[in-house]
Amino acid sequence: MAEVAEKTGATQAQAETISGGHLVAKALKSEGIDVIWTLCGGHIIDIYDGCVDEGIKIIDVRHEQVAAHAADGYARMTGKPGCAVVTAGPGTTDAVTGVANAFRAESPFLLIGGQAALAQHRMGGLQDLPHVDMMKPITKFASSVPSTARIADFVGMAFREAYQGAPGPVFLEIPRDVLDDKVDVASARIPAPGQYRASTRALGDPDDIEKLADILVEAERPCVLLGQQVATCRAYDAAKEFVRELNIPAYMNGGGRGTLPPGDPHHFHRSRRFAFNNADVIVIIGTPFDFRMGYGKRLNPEATVVQIDLDYKTVGKNRDVSLGVVGDCGRIMQATVAAASGRIGGNVKNRKSWFEALAAEEQKGLDKLMPDFQSDATPINPYRVAWELNEFLTEDTIYIGDGGDVVTITAQAVQPRSPGHWMDPGPLGTLGVGVPFAMAAKYAHPDKEVLCYFGDGAFTLTGWDFETCVRFNLPFLGVVGNNSSMNQIRCGQILKYGKERGDIGNMLGDVPFGKFAEILGGHGEEVREAKEIRPALERAREAVASGKPALVNIWVDIDVWAPGTRNQTMYK
Ligand SMILES: Cc1ncc(C[n+]2csc(CCOP(=O)(O)OP(=O)(O)O)c2C)c(N)n1
Numbered sequence: 001m002a003e004v005a006e007k008t009g010a011t012q013a014q015a016e017t018i019s020g021g022h023l024v025a026k027a028l029k030s031e032g033i034d035v036i037w038t039l040c041g042g043h044i045i046d047i048y049d050g051c052v053d054e055g056i057k058i059i060d061v062r063h064e065q066v067a068a069h070a071a072d073g074y075a076r077m078t079g080k081p082g083c084a085v086v087t088a089g090p091g092t093t094d095a096v097t098g099v100a101n102a103f104r105a106e107s108p109f110l111l112i113g114g115q116a117a118l119a120q121h122r123m124g125g126l127q128d129l130p131h132v133d134m135m136k137p138i139t140k141f142a143s144s145v146p147s148t149a150r151i152a153d154f155v156g157m158a159f160r161e162a163y164q165g166a167p168g169p170v171f172l173e174i175p176r177d178v179l180d181d182k183v184d185v186a187s188a189r190i191p192a193p194g195q196y197r198a199s200t201r202a203l204g205d206p207d208d209i210e211k212l213a214d215i216l217v218e219a220e221r222p223c224v225l226l227g228q229q230v231a232t233c234r235a236y237d238a239a240k241e242f243v244r245e246l247n248i249p250a251y252m253n254g255g256g257r258g259t260l261p262p263g264d265p266h267h268f269h270r271s272r273r274f275a276f277n278n279a280d281v282i283v284i285i286g287t288p289f290d291f292r293m294g295y296g297k298r299l300n301p302e303a304t305v306v307q308i309d310l311d312y313k314t315v316g317k318n319r320d321v322s323l324g325v326v327g328d329c330g331r332i333m334q335a336t337v338a339a340a341s342g343r344i345g346g347n348v349k350n351r352k353s354w355f356e357a358l359a360a361e362e363q364k365g366l367d368k369l370m371p372d373f374q375s376d377a378t379p380i381n382p383y384r385v386a387w388e389l390n391e392f393l394t395e396d397t398i399y400i401g402d403g404g405d406v407v408t409i410t411a412q413a414v415q416p417r418s419p420g421h422w423m424d425p426g427p428l429g430t431l432g433v434g435v436p437f438a439m440a441a442k443y444a445h446p447d448k449e450v451l452c453y454f455g456d457g458a459f460t461l462t463g464w465d466f467e468t469c470v471r472f473n474l475p476f477l478g479v480v481g482n483n484s485s486m487n488q489i490r491c492g493q494i495l496k497y498g499k500e501r502g503d504i505g506n507m508l509g510d511v512p513f514g515k516f517a518e519i520l521g522g523h524g525e526e527v528r529e530a531k532e533i534r535p536a537l538e539r540a541r542e543a544v545a546s547g548k549p550a551l552v553n554i555w556v557d558i559d560v561w562a563p564g565t566r567n568q569t570m571y572k
């Protein structure tokens with residue numbers, strides 16, 4: 001408070017009061033948050049003033065959707081909750097997509113929205129809307145804050161709620177007079193770091209851990225899928241120990257990608273369907289039986305299926321399971337290894353032929369894709385781009401995908417080299433996460449390279465915030481697979497309505513995104529030949545290392561699609 005008194009020249013008596021915006025900032029600091037993602041508005045400016053005093057960085061973006069996605073990305077990258085601050089009315093509605101995306105992806109962040117003054121409640125104030133009602137179905141907790149003295153208390157409450165079960169976004173609306181008012185410091189509850197919420201690392205039922213150990217010790221052909229919650233729970237080391245000690249082939253999806261690097265004897269990728277069809281034990285960790293899993297229908301009906309999840313609502317949803325365990329997957333995997341130790345015998349060690357069968361399937365999958373991966377065709381085959389991107393990754397490259405079919409294609413090729421080095425929107429499939437995720441990743445890990453691969457349609461949804469990356473010195477390497485169309489949708493239209501009517505409502509202009517990057521103060525490249533991809537990526541890497549965000553615009557063939565798109569499996 002001494003600094004506040006000094007700054008404002010206030011008397012000692014006044015120095016004992018604190019405004020709502022400063023209470024917000026103190027509560028964010030208690031949570032360890034060091035940045036807010038925001039777009040300004042008169043309803044929220046006192047929060048900025050508080051952040052200045054608490055040393056919290058303010059990154060102001062050009063669209064509130066970007067602020068919300070960046071807060072989501074920051075949470076995924078740091079393991080701390082993110083925070084976005086937006087103004088009332090359109091500021092809050094603009095952020096809805098970012099909240100919804102984080103809700104489906106189980107990513108914890110706090111959105112703070114402004115609101116017209118309580119004194120004018122329901123009088124038709126500027127930008128007044130029923131924000132809380134709008135946010136309820138897409139958050140774990142949404143509330144208006146009733147008084148200045150309780151602002152920090154509500155922020156703490158919101159963070160507790162964000163971590164209930166599987167984490168997710170939370171929303172607080174603070175009316176303008178509540179935010180701007182000053183109260184006695186003594187009358188406000190300001191939660192202290194580490195003292196207002198408990199660890200959520202629940203272990204599950206110890207009897208179930210024993211059962212899981214029994215199942216895995218006995219299994220002949222087990223496999224495990226390491227999903228997003230391996231990242232959420234920061235369970236990378238526990239997962240490695242689990243698959244190594246219990247000798248289980250591992251597949252990864254979402255943020256679980258990179259837990260084991262390619263080349264690791266337990267890392268498998270292209271043989272997943274074969275494994276799910278032929279395994280006798282399938283362990284699904286931290287990912288729901290949603291469309292990405294064929295709603296659980298694509299698993300060997302004879303297999304023993306074990307599901308581990310932070311959320312009781314996810315376990316057993318859409319298909320029966322042989323054993324369900326609710327809790328933190330890191331703790332559960334550690335406990336299972338401990339429960340199995342001393343009993344690891346014949347079955348665990350004798351899985352050579354199972355591993356060989358999977359390795360043969362991996363090779364078959366790769367052989368089938370290799371001609372496309374190595375295609376020299378012009379226009380460039382998007383499979384070639386996918387291959388080049390994978391070859392280009394280092395152990396320190398955080399990879400982000402944001403687009404339609406060109407990004408779907410990369411799922412066959414791109415394998416992050418390290419844990420926590422992958423981000424995709426998650427099951428909401430939101431286009432436009434790329435620039436905000438890249439921005440947040442670079443902020444969280446300034447020493448790492450951040451590479452984002454975009455579809456041209458996806459890039460333009462939030463692409464203006466490339467400028468924010470220039471302005472805040474957050475250089476990342478963007479690559480656009482440019483087919484001048486919303487091509488994933490175009491494929492389905494052609495299949496359904498024929499070639500003549502297929503190109504309706506999905507064709508875009510030919511935009512040289514490299515030039516766009518240059519206009520905004522970045523580095524740009526235009527690539528039309530396959531052999532030019534690598535040199536352009538190298539030049540972009542150098543530009544990024546010198547502090548300039550870069551965009552490599554690669555013109556790709558509009559008539560090449562991923563098999564999943566051609567079969568429209570995402571809708572099934
Ligand atoms: C915000 C949002 N709007 C629309 C869609 C539906 N959609 C899915 S893929 C796609 C096409 C995206 O085009 P682009 O990013 O250029 O990738 P391409 O399919 O052309 O490779 C669209 C519009 C979506 N997923 N998200």
Ligand SMILES: [Mg+2]
Pocket residue numbers: 404455456457481482483484485486487
């Ligand atoms: Mg496109």
